[in-house]
Amino acid sequence: MTIERQVDDKYLTTFIHESEAGHAEGMIYPENEEEIVEAVKKAQAEGKKLVTIGGHTALAGGTYPQGEILLNLEKMNQILDLDKETLTLTVEAGVTLSQVRDYLAGSGYFYAPDPGEKRATVAGNAATNAGGMRAIKYGVTRDNIRSMRVVLANGEVINVGSLNNKDSSGYDLKDLFIGSEGTLGIISQLQLKLRVEPKYENSLLIGFDRLEELGPVIYEILHSSVAPTALEMFEHDAITYAEELLGKEMPSKTGQAFLLVTLSGNQEAAIQKDLENLEEIAQNAGALATELLSGQVEKGVWDIRDHILSGIYKAGPMRLDDPVVPVNKITQAINKSKEIADDLGIASTFFGHAGDGNIHICLMKKELSDQEWEDRLHQYDLRLYDFLAENGGLPSGEHGIGLERVKFMPIFFSETELNTMKAIKKALDPNNLLNPGRVIEVDE
């Protein structure tokens, strides 16, 4: 187990605290579960706090250190077993999404969760219950993890979940730990659910004149017989950042607001029929253009979609939001966010997972002073989150609460609901050892 007293600068910042370094008391690199246990017991004995870090890709400040010791799991990066009978991949916590993808390439199997950031670890994805493009068909990370080994705050280790497809045997600890952002225990090992790769895949790009037109089409698709693998949305402005970054144009882009739908399956004829159904839905809803995509053109459009965030990111200081709303509120939520941003003089654009109601709003600093930027973001947050709470939405669909959104939790949850979460945190981590201050605040 390597212990560093002096923590590399890069770990003192995160995506949303790029210019402002946090501070850490040190960094520990456990190489196996026993070393995590050792670190936990030592920290517990010495009254220290631990913050677990994986791929260093947290988007809500979960790993931004506030004086704690960083527990870095990047050396626990072994893929341990592929079980083809139960379709299960057993991996250590620090294995990344790209490692999993490379390992399975050519096997005929795949792990469905598909967040944009492939350097993220599977344990980090489990901690935040990450989503991604394919959640509409295959569910989020929660739905694709069979079991996990977890080191508790007292240094004991438990197994949660199993390889069974059904379970009515005791409390569902697996789903409690998933999404708890490392505040209840440290994931050391995971068993991932694999699926058999579909043989065929095609996409359809649908362009609309106005954003408002997307909403009815989204839920018409969701209510139809078509079960898309991905149902993404973005606006024209958002594309331009990706085009600039990649130095190439999106092959087809008639319209201001777009839906990108992918279908996959093992029956080519069935996919074609579904694509026709989709085209009909789109045309009846007044789409400006529908374009069937396959081969290199399909790849090109997806490439643009995949680079929207990095394009915006490269264009200058920005903040990425992650709200989610019920599917019948998507366009209202986007319009509201644009209205608030415009009103406050913040430049903004969006893309998102339309099928899930999960909107990624990108707010851009542009010419604002640091103080203006900070003040306006705060105003924006208060106004947007009020709107979301009134409309049944939540502050995070897939990135987590981290350190950043804790203060907004009372907008979305009652005191009793927060107290219920706190009671669980206190029951499992009475000394607030693990990721303190993340997700919920507890008194010590």
Next chain:
Amino acid sequence: MTIERQVDDKYLTTFIHESEAGHAEGMIYPENEEEIVEAVKKAQAEGKKLVTIGGHTALAGGTYPQGEILLNLEKMNQILDLDKETLTLTVEAGVTLSQVRDYLAGSGYFYAPDPGEKRATVAGNAATNAGGMRAIKYGVTRDNIRSMRVVLANGEVINVGSLNNKDSSGYDLKDLFIGSEGTLGIISQLQLKLRVEPKYENSLLIGFDRLEELGPVIYEILHSSVAPTALEMFEHDAITYAEELLGKEMPSKTGQAFLLVTLSGNQEAAIQKDLENLEEIAQNAGALATELLSGQVEKGVWDIRDHILSGIYKAGPMRLDDPVVPVNKITQAINKSKEIADDLGIASTFFGHAGDGNIHICLMKKELSDQEWEDRLHQYDLRLYDFLAENGGLPSGEHGIGLERVKFMPIFFSETELNTMKAIKKALDPNNLLNPGRVIEVDE
């Protein structure tokens, strides 16, 4: 709120305690959430214990009273709202599965969970995380509940879950309450996920000479492109009980062990193609016969399948078990259970949800004395559960732990795992007010 001091005899027994009456201090029938709150506060103040009961269909003794007050939710039976935009049905806790089915008939929507017992309440199904026939395609109850209102042991009410399709906003309380069998809170209201009914449905009955042949076919189907709506298994013996009960013969039954597969969708041609794929898989695996079923014949075969349990039940005293194993262990588990039952001189037969690894073993008392029956069941349990635990199985796939299986929990869970569950129970119900002794034992 009606309060009965004298509890009707029928509530003092359960499915597995038919001849042995429990005792209850009284029965309360709250008519709304406020009256649940009132009952909880009163019980808390007076140091009483509450056991929540819904459709009185518990299969693991969860509602078998041991001196507690029964809290009967059957009067909270209103369907409150159908939201077609988010495909959500809002119901009170005491609404039954058959009420939901009748309400949605002809609407084009359906609620996917399909446990055999339609008199069960949706809240009871949520409490045990019930499964049913269609779990292989649509998931179990857990996967089909969007949100719930829950009355806590302190009399406060929380909402868990939401109408959002994704959620990385705080601890997953919804999944903690689902499957906790009423030990952490009392569900008062639920929002159910609805789906659009598929247009076409067909089934295939596959007969094999030997039970052992089922295993490889089950996972070949699971690994194929075919996504069945149901994948059931049963043996020839089991069918005879249903035939006797219904007074009719199964239309087709060549073989000793059967798989019954149902496919559904909106493209008739795609279903036909998948049925051909299934037939090919079955024939390559040495099936004696495959029969495509539709219309009245399909209905007839499913009718037989649906009446296996009631047929066995009518034939005399029996016990229904509910173990689950990883899908690659199904035939070994069935064989093991038969071997143990034979060895102990207990008559047995089985049916089960093959796609989920969930086996319903029916042990029949026949000519055994009460004492022999009890002793042999105990021997059987110890031997079967050891086998299950060694093979990654669990004691309950869909019926729950209830009162009956609590003593076997240490075979499947480590002391630390059980202590983690106990810590949560103590955090949320420190006085052990709710369903005491169910799922886990806690010290008071």
